[in-house]
Each structure stands twice: as structure tokens, then as C-alpha cells.
Amino acid sequence: MTTLDASEAKTPTQRSGRAWRKLIANKAALAGLGIVATFAILALLAPLLPIPDPLQTSWTAIRKPPSWSHPIGTDELGRDILARMIWGARASLSAGLFSVMLAVSIGVPLGILSGYLGGWFDMIVSRITEAFLAMPFLITAIALAAFLGPSLINSMIAIAMSALPIFIRLTRGQALSVKAEEYVEGARAIGLGPVAIMTRYVFPNVLPPILVQATLTVATAIIAEASLSFLGLGQQPPAASWGSMLNIAKNFLTQAPWMAVWPGGAIFLVVVGFNLLGDGLRDALDPRAA
Amino acid sequence: MYVFIVRRLLLAIPTLLIISLFVFSLQKLLPGDPVLVMAGEERDPVLLELLREKYHLNDPIPVQYMAWVGNALRGDLGISLRTNQPVVALIAEKLPVTLQLALMSMSFALFIGIPLGILAAVKKNTFVDYLTSVLALSGLSVPNFWLGIMLILLVSVTLGWLPASGYQPFFVDPLLSLKTMLMPSFVLGNALAASMMRHTRSAMIGVLSSDYVRTARAKGLSERVVILSHGFRNAVLPIVTLSALLFGELLAGAVLTEQIFTIPGFGKLIVDAVFTRDYAVVQGVVLCTAVGFISMNLLADVLYVVLNPRMRASM
Numbered sequence: 001m002t003t004l005d006a007s008e009a010k011t012p013t014q015r016s017g018r019a020w021r022k023l024i025a026n027k028a029a030l031a032g033l034g035i036v037a038t039f040a041i042l043a044l045l046a047p048l049l050p051i052p053d054p055l056q057t058s059w060t061a062i063r064k065p066p067s068w069s070h071p072i073g074t075d076e077l078g079r080d081i082l083a084r085m086i087w088g089a090r091a092s093l094s095a096g097l098f099s100v101m102l103a104v105s106i107g108v109p110l111g112i113l114s115g116y117l118g119g120w121f122d123m124i125v126s127r128i129t130e131a132f133l134a135m136p137f138l139i140t141a142i143a144l145a146a147f148l149g150p151s152l153i154n155s156m157i158a159i160a161m162s163a164l165p166i167f168i169r170l171t172r173g174q175a176l177s178v179k180a181e182e183y184v185e186g187a188r189a190i191g192l193g194p195v196a197i198m199t200r201y202v203f204p205n206v207l208p209p210i211l212v213q214a215t216l217t218v219a220t221a222i223i224a225e226a227s228l229s230f231l232g233l234g235q236q237p238p239a240a241s242w243g244s245m246l247n248i249a250k251n252f253l254t255q256a257p258w259m260a261v262w263p264g265g266a267i268f269l270v271v272v273g274f275n276l277l278g279d280g281l282r283d284a285l286d287p288r289a290a
Numbered sequence: 291m292y293v294f295i296v297r298r299l300l301l302a303i304p305t306l307l308i309i310s311l312f313v314f315s316l317q318k319l320l321p322g323d324p325v326l327v328m329a330g331e332e333r334d335p336v337l338l339e340l341l342r343e344k345y346h347l348n349d350p351i352p353v354q355y356m357a358w359v360g361n362a363l364r365g366d367l368g369i370s371l372r373t374n375q376p377v378v379a380l381i382a383e384k385l386p387v388t389l390q391l392a393l394m395s396m397s398f399a400l401f402i403g404i405p406l407g408i409l410a411a412v413k414k415n416t417f418v419d420y421l422t423s424v425l426a427l428s429g430l431s432v433p434n435f436w437l438g439i440m441l442i443l444l445v446s447v448t449l450g451w452l453p454a455s456g457y458q459p460f461f462v463d464p465l466l467s468l469k470t471m472l473m474p475s476f477v478l479g480n481a482l483a484a485s486m487m488r489h490t491r492s493a494m495i496g497v498l499s500s501d502y503v504r505t506a507r508a509k510g511l512s513e514r515v516v517i518l519s520h521g522f523r524n525a526v527l528p529i530v531t532l533s534a535l536l537f538g539e540l541l542a543g544a545v546l547t548e549q550i551f552t553i554p555g556f557g558k559l560i561v562d563a564v565f566t567r568d569y570a571v572v573q574g575v576v577l578c579t580a581v582g583f584i585s586m587n588l589l590a591d592v593l594y595v596v597l598n599p600r601m602r603a604s605m
């Protein structure tokens with residue numbers, strides 16, 4: 001490991017600029033970013049795109065294979081699968097993003113407080129975190145979704161609560177190591193209070209690993225939402241989500257296999273995208289990999 | 291070492307207590323009076339009161355919790371509303387099915403993941419390495435319920451090679467049992483194989499660049515001996531603990547796999563219970579999964595110490 005002299009020290013803006021350049025130089029990460037961006041744009045523009053109404057049923061077009069008017073076919077109620085896929089992207093992506101945002105916005109402050117303050121608060125938070133880490137993610141989410149009642153919002157809450165301990169533990173560990181740094185000691189020495197230190201020094205320094213973990217967790221959350229919807233605990237009919245489309249498709253495997261191919265393919269692709277992006281971010285933000 | 295194991299066992303107690311508190315409070319999330327759900331159509335006030343009395347619902351919440359934990363410790367997790375059987379009996383009936391699925395998936399993951407991981411490490415930065423890392427990424431990203439559906443479509447519907455669903459107890463007809471479980475265990479095991487492959491690769495890369503491996507090569511040992519006895523033997527430790535940890539994940543993944551292949555196991559039990567609002571069963575399954583998962587964590591920690599001579603010496 002080399003030591004930095006003063007001229008090499010980087011400001012946070014310079015650091016993020018360098019990380020960004022490293023990220024876009026990484027072909028796999030760039031591909032991930034491209035996949036995620038494509039799906040995000042489609043989801044955002046869904047109401048403006050020239051596609052049929054995803055809820056419009058048609059008794060004359062039930063389970064029709066791909067054709068010019070329905071490029072990837074129709075479902076058991078004659079609805080256009082492409083339109084449902086694009087609207088379903090909204091449900092899947094927003095479920096992934098919102099549940100992770102919720103987990104981060106609760107987990108990061110709790111983790112910083114726990115790591116920085118220590119004492120009995122840290123003890124309690126750590127024990128609870130460990131207990132929940134000892135539960136398989138999907139089982140916690142299923143149990144919560146079952147008792148909260150099936151809906152897209154409840155499944156997001158369930159996923160967020162299941163992802164929460166990961167963020168608390170990660171932030172706490174980071175906060176503990178930042179706390180021991182000389183600049184934090186210096187800040188304490190010039191009389192800064194704990195709140196100022198936590199917000200100005202600890203918070204920015206725990207962010208990079210949180211960003212990496214959050215990106216990877218979005219991938220997990222999208223699969224979790226699809227799993228819950230597949231089990232009937234997420235998005236409720238007639239609204240579309242990739243998981244619920246698969247749930248219906250499995251009943252028509254022999255008659256209409258195209259119903260099952262696309263939604264699962266989309267989940268797969270978007271999850272690959274987030275995983276590639278997360279791995280790329282990890283490499284780009286890792287100070288050890290120069 | 292015994293001190294370590296005992297300490298580790300004692301540490302599991304608060305974890306279990308917190309989880310039991312979580313599982314208990316789940317039922318408090320339910321809107322309305324649980325007794326009305328239990329009593330079903332009959333709204334006889336005498337019966338309702340009787341049920342309230344029986345489940346300690348008139349007591350303060352801490353007392354209710356103590357009663358619930360006390361019963362759970364005596365192996366009483368309540369009665370299933372749907373089948374009227376004790377929850378423990380239901381779980382005991384379904385568990386072997388899921389264990390068979392989990393064991394087969396785990397063996398599959400080990401047999402695929404470890405050799406490919408070693409191969410990727412030995413052929414680092416070659417085409418083989420890239421190919422295996424693409425495989426690993428796909429394994430980790432594919433939703434297993436979709437993979438299951440696609441396999442049924444290809445292997446059962448189109449080719450007609452394997453049955454699409456169902457379950458045959460192993461001791462009744464071993465061959466048919468293995469045949470029906472083949473696809474489900476591939477579906478459940480592939481993410482695990484991917485994870486195993488990644489970990490084996492990175493552990494092997496670390497070991498292969500170490501001094502004793504260079505010495506072994508310098509002594510003129512064959513590459514096979516260097517990789518397997520000097521390299522892999524030292525890389526195997528993190529993989530053993532990983533397998534124990536991933537076993538818990540298997541129990542969770544089984545929920546979806548059993549749903550697709552209609553296997554009457556643990557996972558199907560919880561899903562059916564969720565839809566019939568059979569909350570005692572949901573709670574029971576969650577609690578048992580947590581206990582299983584914690585035991586596997588414990589086993590992973592203990593194995594790590596037992597298998598690692600350096601750790602053993604320092605105990």
C-alpha cells in the first residue's frame with residue numbers, strides 16, 4: 001500500500017469524478033447501466049408509448065401467439081403482453097427502488113447512531129439486527145406480506161424490512177472504522193458535537209459501500225417482489241407485474257408458452273443489469289484498486 | 291474449543307428470543323379480532339369467549355407472549371385452522387420432503403460449483419474463466435421460479451423426459467423419487483452453485499498465489515497434485531462454512547421451487563397456509579425455519595474452528 005502525500009489527496013468531488021470514469025471504462029458495468037437505463041426509460045414513458053391499454057381485455061384475442069398487432073402475443077384475457085410487460089416494469093422497478101430506499105433511509109441513520117454512539121443503544125440494535133439476519137430474506141418477506149395483507153405497497157414494506165438489517169450492519173461497521181480515523185478525532189478536538197460529526201464526517205464516508213450494497217440489493221428486491229407477486233402476495237390483478245404475469249402463465253404452459261417466456265426474461269435481464277452495475281460500482285469505488 | 295462452542299450456543303439464545311418475539315407479534319399485525327377468524331362462520335359469544343380464554347387473549351400482551359413461548363418450548367405451536375392437526379405434526383410430515391430437495395440441491399451445487407470454481411481459478415483471465423463467470427452471474431440473476439417454468443416447458447412438455455410435478459417418497463420408489471426431484475433440485479441448486487463457484491474461485495486464486503504452492507511447484511510436483519492437495523485443501527475451509535450458511539437459504543428458496551413443481555413440502559405448507567389464513571401454521575413454519583437457519587449458522591462457526599488447525603490451537 002502506498003502512502004499519499006498532500007498533493008495526491010483528493011476532495012470528495014475529485015474522488016467521485018474518478019469513480020465515475022472508472023465505472024464507464026468498465027464494459028460490464030456500462031452494459032449493466034445500459035440495461036437498467038433502458039428498462040427505467042420504458043417504465044417512465046409507459047403512459048406515452050403507442051401501446052394498447054394493458055388492462056384492455058378482448059374476447060376475440062385470447063392467448064394469441066405473437067403477431068403484427070401483438071408482437072409478443074396476448075394473455076388469457078386477450079390483453080397485449082408487451083403493454084403489460086412495459087407497465088409491469090413500473091411495478092417491478094419501483095418496488096425494487098422504493099423498498100431499498102426505505103431500507104437505506106432507516107438503516108443508515110440507525111447504523112451510524114449505533115456505530116458512533118456505542119453503548120446500550122448499539123447493544124440493542126446489534127442484537128436485533130443479528131436476529132433478523134438469521135432469518136432467510138424471503139421467509140421474512142413472505143411472513144410480513146402474509147400478515148400485512150397482499151398488495152404491492154405491503155410487499156415493498158415487507159421487502160424493505162427484510163433488507164433493513166443488511167444496511168444497519170454495513171453502516172455500523174463503516175461508522176465504527178470512520179470513528180477511529182484521525183480526522184474525526186481532530187473534529188472532536190476542535191469541539192464539534194456528535195451530531196455535526198456524524199452528519200459531516202461519518203455520513204459521507206459510509207456512503208460508497210452503501211451505494212454498492214444498495215445497487216446489489218435492488219436486484220435482490222426485484223426478485224423478491226417478483227417472487228411475492230408470483231405467490232400472489234404482491235401486485236394484485238388486474239394490474240400488471242412480472243411476477244403475477246408468471247403466476248398466471250404457469251397455468252397455460254402447454255397452450256400459451258409465450259405468456260411465461262417474456263416476464264421471466266425481463267426479470268432476469270434487469271437483475272443481471274443491477275448486478276453488473278453493482279459489481280462495477282464496487283470496483284470503481286474501491287480505494288485499494290487503483 | 292468447548293468453551294467456544296458453549297459461548298456460541300449461549301449467544302444463540304437472545305437471537306432466538308428476538309425472533310420468537312417477531313413471530314409472536316406477527317399475529318398482532320392482523321387487523322381485527324383473531325378469534326373471529328378462528329371461529330369462522332360461527333359467532334357464538336360463548337365459543338368466542340372460550341377461544342379467547344384458551345389462547346390467553348384476555349391477558350396482557352407480555353403474558354400472552356410468555357404463554358406462547360412456553361407452549362412452543364413444549365413443542366406446541368398451536369392447531370392448524372385448516373386441517374385441525376397440530377402444527378408440529380404438519381411440519382414433521384412435510385420436513386423430510388423439503389430436506390430431500392435441499393440435500394439434492396446442495397449436492398448438485400457442490401458437484402458443479404466447486405470443480406468449475408477450481409477450473410476458473412486455474413485458468414484465470416482466460417476464455418474459460420470468463421465463461422464460468424458469465425454462468426455464475428446468470429445463476430445468481432435468474433429467478434428460480436422462471437427457470438423452473440422454462441425447464442418444465444422444455445424437458446417435460448416438449449421432450450417428455452421427466453415428470454413436470456409431483457412427489458414420490460424416497461423409500462417407496464427411490465428411482466422415481468430421484469427422477470421427480472431432479473429438475474427441482476437443479477432449479478433450487480443453481481444459484482447456490484453460482485455462489486459456490488465464485489467463492490471457490492476467489493479462495494483458490496488466493497491460495498494458488500501463496501508461497502507454499504510455489505514451493506510445491508518448485509519441488510517438481512505434478513500440477514494436479516499441486517492444485518488438489520496443496521491448493522484446494524487449503525481453500526476448502528471457507529467453502530465448507532459457506533455451504534452450511536447457504537443451506538438455510540435453500541429452505542427459503544424451496545418455497546418457490548415447491549410451488550412450481552407442486553412438491554408437498556415445507557414451502558408449499560407455508561404458501562397454502564398464507565392463502566387459507568392459517569396463521570398458526572405460518573408462524574410455526576417461520577419459527578422452525580429460523581431455528582434451522584440459526585443451527586446451521588452455529589454449525590458453520592463450529593466447523594470453521596474444528597477444521598482450521600490454527601484456530602483450534604488458539605482456543
